[in-house]
Amino acid sequence: MKIRGIKPMQDAHVNVTPLIDIIMCLIIFFLLVGHIAKAASVKGIKIPAAKNGKDLRNKSNQLIINLVPPSGGYGNDAMPSILIWSNRISESQLAAYLRKQKSDNPAIKVVLRADRSIPYRSIAPVLISCAQAGIASIHFMTRRPG
Amino acid sequence: MAQSTKHKSRGMHSANHVGPNMTPMVDVVMVILIFFMLGSSFVSPDWYLTNNTPAIKGGLSNVKTNAMPPTRINIKLRVRGTRTIAILPGLQTADLSGELATFLTNKHKELTKGVPVQIFISPSSGVPYRDVITTYSDCIQARFKQVAFRPPPAQ
Numbered sequence: 001m002k003i004r005g006i007k008p009m010q011d012a013h014v015n016v017t018p019l020i021d022i023i024m025c026l027i028i029f030f031l032l033v034g035h036i037a038k039a040a041s042v043k044g045i046k047i048p049a050a051k052n053g054k055d056l057r058n059k060s061n062q063l064i065i066n067l068v069p070p071s072g073g074y075g076n077d078a079m080p081s082i083l084i085w086s087n088r089i090s091e092s093q094l095a096a097y098l099r100k101q102k103s104d105n106p107a108i109k110v111v112l113r114a115d116r117s118i119p120y121r122s123i124a125p126v127l128i129s130c131a132q133a134g135i136a137s138i139h140f141m142t143r144r145p146g
Numbered sequence: 147m148a149q150s151t152k153h154k155s156r157g158m159h160s161a162n163h164v165g166p167n168m169t170p171m172v173d174v175v176m177v178i179l180i181f182f183m184l185g186s187s188f189v190s191p192d193w194y195l196t197n198n199t200p201a202i203k204g205g206l207s208n209v210k211t212n213a214m215p216p217t218r219i220n221i222k223l224r225v226r227g228t229r230t231i232a233i234l235p236g237l238q239t240a241d242l243s244g245e246l247a248t249f250l251t252n253k254h255k256e257l258t259k260g261v262p263v264q265i266f267i268s269p270s271s272g273v274p275y276r277d278v279i280t281t282y283s284d285c286i287q288a289r290f291k292q293v294a295f296r297p298p299p300a301q
Contacts, residue, residue, distance in 0.1 A: 016168050023175050030182035048276035050283040051243070053193035111194070114275050120223075121271035123278065124297045140195040140279060 042066040042083055048116035050142035061107045063098075065126060067114035080115065080122050091125050098133035109137040195282055197293065215262040215292065219253065221281060223269035230277040242280045250288035264292045271298035
């Protein structure tokens with residue numbers, strides 16, 4: 001009697017193509033998220049600490065205003081730079097810009113990301129511009145102490 | 147002849163595995179993925195102090211202070227040397243996160259029995275932002291809900 005051996009399974013290997021597809025999608029996701037986070041978090045800003053902050057559950061309709069301290073200190077009436085996301089804007093243009101944003105999106109929320117050393121004289125114009133634009137919701141970005 | 151057939155079949159067997167070897171690529175991609183996942187977990191979550199200033203129709207020119215609660219506390223922040231001092235009725239302190247917070251908490255218990263209180267934070271132009279934030283954080287800790295910022299006094 002002739003016994004047939006088991007036919008070697010030459011195609012028995014794991015199909016890694018779907019795995020690579022998913023992993024590539026995840027990597028692209030993380031790269032994009034990292035890119036957006038980089039745009040939001042302008043370098044050179046030391047966020048102040050606050051004990052009583054909270055997480056924002058709804059992060060939609062955000063407009064991040066960064067206030068970056070002047071690189072050479074506050075001598076000679078140097079003023080901090082105002083950046084919306086990562087785009088520089090002048091103090092005089094800010095109110096008009098915020099008004100336009102408010103008319104385009106009435107649910108807009110301003111997130112103020114300012115350096116802890118910036119004097120209040122540079123913070124107040126931003127708050128006033130928000131009030132002039134009728135933006136009711138301002139979130140001061142802080143960090144947990146410690 | 148038999149030998150040549152054997153060689154031929156071996157050659158065909160190896161031809162079945164022709165194609166790019168995906169294993170190193172999967173290894174590298176996995177390492178990149180783990181790097182991004184770990185990197186994102188080290189980023190601390192954002193932490194916010196939220197201020198819901200009342201919407202002012204028509205801008206600042208239409209602010210009606212009469213619409214604010216009649217009970218008001220004005221917290222002046224002034225710079226003395228390298229320190230910031232909080233000045234309000236019944237207290238003058240440089241301990242913004244300690245003494246001021248305790249004072250405001252006691253004031254809240256004393257004042258608010260269903261009566262809304264309006265807090266004004268009035269920093270001078272040179273007060274650092276961190277001290278403004280600390281004072282605002284104290285007001286939130288004391289459970290005051292209506293907190294507004296005044297522009298710095300003209301010099």
